[in-house]
Amino acid sequence: MCTDCETTQAGPVFGRRHFFGLAAAAAALSTGMARADDCAHFDSEALKAASPDQAIQMLMDGNARFVAGGSLNCDLVALGHATAEKQTPFACVLACMDSRSAPEQVLDQQIGDVFVARVAGNVATTEVIGSFEYGTAVAGAKAIMVLGHNHCGAVKGAVDKAVVGDALTTLLNEIEPAVAATPLTGERSSHNHEFVEAVAEANVRMNVAALTEKSPVLKGLVDSGALKIVGALYNLETGVVTLLS
Numbered sequence: 247m248c249t250d251c252e253t254t255q256a257g258p259v260f261g262r263r264h265f266f267g268l269a270a271a272a273a274a275l276s277t278g279m280a281r282a283d284d285c286a287h288f289d290s291e292a293l294k295a296a297s298p299d300q301a302i303q304m305l306m307d308g309n310a311r312f313v314a315g316g317s318l319n320c321d322l323v324a325l326g327h328a329t330a331e332k333q334t335p336f337a338c339v340l341a342c343m344d345s346r347s348a349p350e351q352v353l354d355q356q357i358g359d360v361f362v363a364r365v366a367g368n369v370a371t372t373e374v375i376g377s378f379e380y381g382t383a384v385a386g387a388k389a390i391m392v393l394g395h396n397h398c399g400a401v402k403g404a405v406d407k408a409v410v411g412d413a414l415t416t417l418l419n420e421i422e423p424a425v426a427a428t429p430l431t432g433e434r435s436s437h438n439h440e441f442v443e444a445v446a447e448a449n450v451r452m453n454v455a456a457l458t459e460k461s462p463v464l465k466g467l468v469d470s471g472a473l474k475i476v477g478a479l480y481n482l483e484t485g486v487v488t489l490l491s
């Protein structure tokens with residue numbers, strides 16, 4: 247039985263949803279992001295008018311709704327119909343495959359809003375970079391967020407130098423540079439929580455850098471001001487996404 251579900255069906259929450267609807271509308275006005283309403287799909291006109299900073303702000307506004315329990319709960323079937331012929335997502339998100347860190351949920355984004363690539367350890371593989379070249383240079387998304395998280399099993403595996411299969415070992419090796427670059431106090435072990443979280447942050451920063459280092463297309467967009475790439479960390483306990491400065 248889902249006690250949360252009972253809570254969200256209670257009367258007072260409707261008012262809260264309405265409140266957050268107004269708050270989101272106010273945020274949209276303040277950032278100049280035009281939508282007919284909170285649950286209208288992001289169209290090409292809005293995308294054209296959006297700046298990279300506004301796109302990032304929309305992601306962070308969504309996380310604020312999620313944390314406050316005020317997710318929009320839009321009609322996803324209706325949005326599926328509305329975007330079936332054409333999608334115009336405003337951002338790309340690279341996240342870990344972790345079941346607890348789904349970007350559409352923790353950033354409260356709807357169908358048609360974001361391109362999402364997920365790989366254990368949020369590693370910017372060639373396939374991810376190619377996907378984001380499409381999402382930005384072809385489809386026009388204005389921002390990329392690399393979203394790591396605490397208690398990451400992939401980071402722990404890299405810290406422990408876990409060996410399972412060739413493919414997994416190859417993937418974990420991609421996180422090794424972040425392990426090597428993180429000052430170690432205490433033992434190199436996944437039980438060293440402070441070290442694990444420091445590696446997770448370093449890993450996000452390195453993958454943010456990798457996107458432009460490995461992709462002249464993404465670098466060109468960033469240099470021209472058409473695209474902004476940011477790193478962020480999701481906290482499993484609080485639900486809060488924090489941008490890395």
Ligand SMILES: [Zn+2]
Nearest residue numbers: 342344398399
């Ligand atoms: Zn993870």
